[in-house]
Amino acid sequence: MIYDLIIIGAGPAGISAAIYSARQKLNFLIISKDVGGQVAKKAVDIGNYPGFAKISGPDLAKVFEEQLKENEIEIALDEVLKIEKKENKFFISTKSGNTYETLALIIATGSDPRPLEVEGEKEFIGKGVSYCALCDGPVFKNKTVAVIGGGNSGFETASFLSNYVSKIYILESSDKVIADKENQDIVLKLGKAEVTTNAKVLNIKGDNFVKSLTYKDTKSSQEKKLDVSGVFIEIGYLPATAFVKNLVDFSDRDEIITDLETYVTKTPGIFAAGDCNKGKYKQIIAAAGEGAKAALSAYDYILKTKP
Amino acid sequence: MVKIYTTPTCVYCKTLIEYLKKHSVDFEVIDVSKDEKQLEVMIKDSGQMGVxxxxxxxxxxxxxxxxxxxxxxxIN
Known part of the structure; x- marks a missing residue:
């Protein structure tokens, strides 16, 4: 069977694209490794998505998922490894060994946490190093942890972790924290965090589990060791776009370059919406909006090319 | 016997639970944020701290x- 459209990813962009595609009665499929994307992993409440004065990330993801069910949209829980183009069709191979054929594609894979790239980081993933406080935070009950990154994500993570851990070191590599004042105040009020700027992490050490972290104070050039059981890395995101590298162009941040009206990439038939594209504003509502626009322009493309 | 160690806020846990339900698998859910003994068991058995x-x-x-x-x- 040849699909009209395959949507890769089920965050706000992918879900919104799916809802529009269902309404256009396209023969389509969503392939995604999870549902809700980054929204479902967000550590604090969301207050800037219309329709909800305040909603938690997992709850918003659940509402998204319910709307998919309402439209009888199924998700293939799988991971795309490769996309090949032959004539005007695309062949998608997945981790579980399936191959799908489609006329058009919307890439809405969002982004993954950006790694710190220091000694010990990879080795201790799951053994104290985490990129998802919302998932793993409760496991660190009454422990001392470090949060790397003094942006909003770092402070939101610290505020969530305050529910569980006994002490938090927030380490920021530049000379000032860039989180919103509001986020900083929340964390300050919770009283568990100590913020250090000019702190460049050098390594993470331990035995079976993380035991300590060493950073360099870039002002004094002194190295300091912190005894921590957990290291939560919140230094931004990397677009999850490696599988499509031969068919699209990337920005210097590995974001997919698209037309800003139709969201088509340099390959006709491949569209990219949400955080994985070069769009400047990485917001839930922006991703959903792009998903809708990408779906509508994919629909136009399919009408023109369908045999 | 299938046991799942979870936390209330873990998204992959939810995806997993939905998936098992869909395939009619019986399982027990253990919330390690509430049960410290089971948390120790999970860390010991899995050699790691993620859910x-x-x-x-x-x-x-x-x-x-x-x-x-x-x-x-x-499961096919």
Whole structure:
């Protein structure tokens, strides 16, 4: 069977694209490794998505998922490894060994946490190093942890972790924290965090589990060791776009370059919406909006090319 | 016997639970944020501190590893 459209990813962009595609009665499929994307992993409440004065990330993801069910949209829980183009069709191979054929594609894979790239980081993933406080935070009950990154994500993570851990070191590599004042105040009020700027992490050490972290104070050039059981890395995101590298162009941040009206990439038939594209504003509502626009322009493309 | 170690806020745990329900697998859910003894068991058995962890008749799987879970539970 040849699909009209395959949507890769089920965050706000992918879900919104799916809802529009269902309404256009396209023969389509969503392939995604999870549902809700980054929204479902967000550590604090969301207050800037219309329709909800305040909603938690997992709850918003659940509402998204319910709307998919309402439209009888199924998700293939799988991971795309490769996309090949032959004539005007695309062949998608997945981790579980399936191959799908489609006329058009919307890439809405969002982004993954950006790694710190220091000694010990990879080795201790799951053994104290985490990129998802919302998932793993409760496991660190009454422990001392470090949060790397003094942006909003770092402070939101610290505020969530305050529910569980006994002490938090927030380490920021530049000379000032860039989180919103509001986020900083929340964390300050919770009283568990100590913020250090000019702190460049050098390594993470331990035995079976993380035991300590060493950073360099870039002002004094002194190295300091912190005894921590957990290291939560919140230094931004990397677009999850490696599988499509031969068919699209990337920005210097590995974001997919698209037309800003139709969201088509340099390959006709491949569209990219949400955080994985070069769009400047990485917001839930922006991703959903792009998903809708990408779906509508994919629909136009399919009408023109369908045999 | 299938046991799942979870936390209330873990998204992959939810995906996993939905998945097992869809395939009519019976399982027990353990919330390690509430049960410290079980948390120790999970860390000892899995050698790591992330959730979800699935225990299928003593075989430990870390994360929602669909491939391994399918194989052990004979889900096609």
């Amino acid at each position: 979800p962890v699935v225990d299928i008749d003593g075989e430990i799987i870390v994360g929602f590893d669909k491939e391994k879970i399918d194989k052990l539970l004979k």
